Amino acid sequence: MDTIYSRINEGRLVVDGGEFEDQELKSPRIDELVIANGAQLANVRFHDVRIKHGSFGAGRAAVTYTGCQFENCRLAITTVGRANFINCSFAGSYIKGWFALSAEFLQCSFSSELKHVVFDARPSPQVKLDLRRTKNRYENNDFTASSFVDVSFRGGIELKREFLPKSPGGFFLPEARAAYSSMADKVRTLRDPWAVDLLAFLEVRLDACLEGQEQDYVSPADIGRTTKSADGQQVLQNLFTEVAEQLS
Structure with a gap:
């Protein structure tokens, strides 16, 4: 055999x-x-x-x-x-x-x-x-x-x-394009040095939406990897929490 x-x-x-x-x-x-x-x-x-x-x-x-x-x-x-x-x-x-x-x-x-x-x-x-x-x-x-x-x-x-x-701290976005656009607009108003890291992360995810991925999932590990700044990570976590509540 x-x-x-x-x-x-x-x-x-x-x-x-x-x-x-x-x-x-x-x-x-x-x-x-x-x-x-x-x-x-x-x-x-x-x-x-x-x-x-x-x-x-x-x-x-x-x-x-x-x-x-x-x-x-x-x-x-x-x-x-x-x-x-x-x-x-x-x-x-x-x-x-x-x-x-x-x-x-x-x-x-x-x-x-x-x-x-x-x-x-x-x-x-x-x-x-x-x-x-x-x-x-x-x-x-x-x-x-x-x-x-x-x-x-x-x-x-x-x-x-x-x-x-x-996993606690993960986010499912059923309307990802609108979510990332909204978060990116808010990050652009920030003057903290870590805001550059947050914006780069959001723009990469937004590009995937523009190529046809209408829904997205972001893990807690991905948020933690976005920037070394604890303040920046917390801001991003808050943005995701806010937009997830708006979409729910």
């Missing part, structure tokens, strides 16, 4: 197509992971896996993960690739540096730490052509037990259809 584990060779896991079901992969370290060319993984359990780089969806055909579990993993993959995740779970894991520009996530659950991650609903022209896709789908994903640090949603992901982190 062909197994995922048998594809590991000198720290590299390469899967080029094929179907894999009801298997378990437990390995302390994989330097490079490449799952490619329409491979189908169903109910595959990744446990305590450390991945340094690679792609969940290499090649032209999308790779599909259905009911897969990623438990206590360290997933430092810069290119998620053409990967579709359906009813998958990411528990107790550390997810860093993901650029999900051609991926889809449907009914997945995350109880992990996410850091420097981008989720984007806009497929590239080539992905549109190859996969006959007009939008990367994000539907009913559960992030409630996750922590976010520098996590961005872009390209029109409907966050009302997602379950966002419950």
Whole structure:
């Protein structure tokens, strides 16, 4: 029987197509992971896996993960690739540096730490052509037990259809463009040196709104990272609290 584990060779896991079901992969370290060319993984359990780089969806055909579990993993993959995740779970894991520009996530659950991650609903022209896709789908994903640090949603992901982190001090903005414009106008009136940091943060978020991301979520960690000034952080926290109350 062909197994995922048998594809590991000198720290590299390469899967080029094929179907894999009801298997378990437990390995302390994989330097490079490449799952490619329409491979189908169903109910595959990744446990305590450390991945340094690679792609969940290499090649032209999308790779599909259905009911897969990623438990206590360290997933430092810069290119998620053409990967579709359906009813998958990411528990107790550390997810860093993901650029999900051609991926889809449907009914997945995350109880992990996410850091420097981008989720984007806009497929590239080539992905549109190859996969006959007009939008990367994000539907009913559960992030409630996750922590976010520098996590961005872009390209029109409907966050009302997602379950966002419950961290105290986080803010969901259903009308993000208006919220960021209002906050930026108020920050421009400030003369404190840290106001430059606040304005830069708000303008970056506003740019994402102008590119189609109408709803946004800001984590408490993101507010804390905006400026080193405790006064500046408190002002930004107050602005978010004020605008969130106005939109509620």
